[in-house]
Amino acid sequence: MKPLLLALLIAPLALATPKKNAAKATRHPASATKPAGAKPSAKTLSPAEILRKADDARAPEGSFSFQVKITDYDGASALRTNVYKVFSKDDKYALIETLAPTRLQGRKILLRGEDLWLYLPSVKRPTRISLQQRLTGEVANGDIARTRFFDDYAAKITGQETIGGKPHYVLDLHAKSESVTYRRVQLWVDTASYQPAKAQFYALSGKLLKTSNYSDFAPALGLPRASKVVIKDALAPNKQSHLSYSQYAREDLDDSFFTKEALP
Numbered sequence: 498m499k500p501l502l503l504a505l506l507i508a509p510l511a512l513a514t515p516k517k518n519a520a521k522a523t524r525h526p527a528s529a530t531k532p533a534g535a536k537p538s539a540k541t542l543s544p545a546e547i548l549r550k551a552d553d554a555r556a557p558e559g560s561f562s563f564q565v566k567i568t569d570y571d572g573a574s575a576l577r578t579n580v581y582k583v584f585s586k587d588d589k590y591a592l593i594e595t596l597a598p599t600r601l602q603g604r605k606i607l608l609r610g611e612d613l614w615l616y617l618p619s620v621k622r623p624t625r626i627s628l629q630q631r632l633t634g635e636v637a638n639g640d641i642a643r644t645r646f647f648d649d650y651a652a653k654i655t656g657q658e659t660i661g662g663k664p665h666y667v668l669d670l671h672a673k674s675e676s677v678t679y680r681r682v683q684l685w686v687d688t689a690s691y692q693p694a695k696a697q698f699y700a701l702s703g704k705l706l707k708t709s710n711y712s713d714f715a716p717a718l719g720l721p722r723a724s725k726v727v728i729k730d731a732l733a734p735n736k737q738s739h740l741s742y743s744q745y746a747r748e749d750l751d752d753s754f755f756t757k758e759a760l761p
Contacts, residue, residue: 569634639678
């Protein structure tokens with residue numbers, strides 16, 4: 498091929514190559530910039546989903562057991578300490594057995610759906626009680642028998658507040674039925690970990706009954722869960738109950754385990 502013809506063929510290619518590379522260099526930065534108004538990739542959780550995650554940080558789902566030690570205080574003075582073994586299934590069935598003190602051993606509380614019974618060895622026949630009745634100190638039966646809020650309450654987000662330097666959702670929970678322990682609950686949930694920090698519990702009249710603080714999150718059945726809860730009387734904060742949760746275990750529990758016939 499003649500030199501002049503070869504030069505004429507190569508020259509257009511040499512001129513076109515820089516333009517192509519320049520176009521690539523121009524497009525690359527633009528593709529790394531998100532357009533204005535673009536939605537974040539992370540999914541925003543609904544109030545119900547936030548509540549379920551907060552429940553997971555308090556107690557597992559399914560069938561399980563745990564032990565809870567409750568110490569009641571009046572100011573700095575410890576009044577009494579009770580220990581209970583709790584069996585729970587799907588938050589619809591629960592059996593609470595008293596382990597200590599010795600004089601109360603044999604006492605049991607049975608939850609089946611909306612029905613709650615107290616069994617005393619000296620009486621033999623179970624007695625109907627309510628979730629709202631006190632178990633000990635500032636602790637109601639429902640505080641132990643019902644381990645989760647999700648099924649009993651409808652949730653909505655009413656704002657955010659900072660607790661301990663961390664932002665928290667403020668969830669407003671309204672009871673779905675009149676049989677639950679409290680008609681309304683306010684729950685503060687960490688926006689990052691979804692762990693609850695505190696709760697306020699209200700009566701039907703709107704009166705604040707008591708507050709709870711959740712802390713000492715420790716691994717239990719696969720997730721960090723609150724191992725310490727402090728419940729305070731809203732009108733007399735010096736009256737407190739400190740709950741320590743431990744010994745979580747998965748259980749294979751048949752429905753027949755949660756019957757009045759199985760109580761003795």
